[in-house]
Amino acid sequence: MNYRQFVNKTAFHISMTDKVMTHPALRKIEQLRSECEIRFQRRSGPGGQHRNKVETAVILIHRPSGVRAEANERRSQAENLKVALRRLRVNLALDTRSNELAERPSEIWRERCTNQKIRISERHEDLGALLADCLDALHFHDWSVRDAAEWLGCSGSQLIKLLKIETRALQLTNQRRAESGLNPLK
Numbered sequence: 001m002n003y004r005q006f007v008n009k010t011a012f013h014i015s016m017t018d019k020v021m022t023h024p025a026l027r028k029i030e031q032l033r034s035e036c037e038i039r040f041q042r043r044s045g046p047g048g049q050h051r052n053k054v055e056t057a058v059i060l061i062h063r064p065s066g067v068r069a070e071a072n073e074r075r076s077q078a079e080n081l082k083v084a085l086r087r088l089r090v091n092l093a094l095d096t097r098s099n100e101l102a103e104r105p106s107e108i109w110r111e112r113c114t115n116q117k118i119r120i121s122e123r124h125e126d127l128g129a130l131l132a133d134c135l136d137a138l139h140f141h142d143w144s145v146r147d148a149a150e151w152l153g154c155s156g157s158q159l160i161k162l163l164k165i166e167t168r169a170l171q172l173t174n175q176r177r178a179e180s181g182l183n184p185l186k
Helices: 029-034 048-053 077-095 107-112 127-140 145-152 156-165 167-179
Strands: 012-014 036-041 057-062 068-071 096-098
Touching: 029 036, 029 077, 036 077, 057 077, 068 077, 077 096, 077 127, 077 167, 096 127, 107 127, 127 145, 127 156, 127 167, 145 156, 156 167
Parallel strands: 012 096
Antiparallel strands: 036 057, 057 068
């Protein structure tokens, strides 16, 4: 894998070479986990003695990009790992842009978007992958919701609804739209 980091506020860009590379948020959970440094820690809070004696907090650092995520609200290390991986996917979607747009949306997108409707809940592990496709499409279509939605095969309102699930995605989109002289999304 060839990654190239550009000096750009918080964006880590993926350089496409001879092989087609997928956005890190689109990778299978096992592959994403293998690219991470995983640390376990003790954290205080609810859960009593069990929580204070056992390292249940999980911190993930994606080695290629430096993007991190953590979870410590559950009493189980396994549950916190799942939550941290879901959060890492979302963080990668927000902080990482591909240098080239794929020929078509990812397989995950095509599975979740039928009849121009996106089917996803805020707690589903695929949310980060869908946000990555969405934000890359917006980026390559100069933050035009209409053009990105057309390429993704959904309606503009569905695209905005997806962005609203993760407020940081909507904020990022509105920031980039403002830089391009476009009106913010509501």
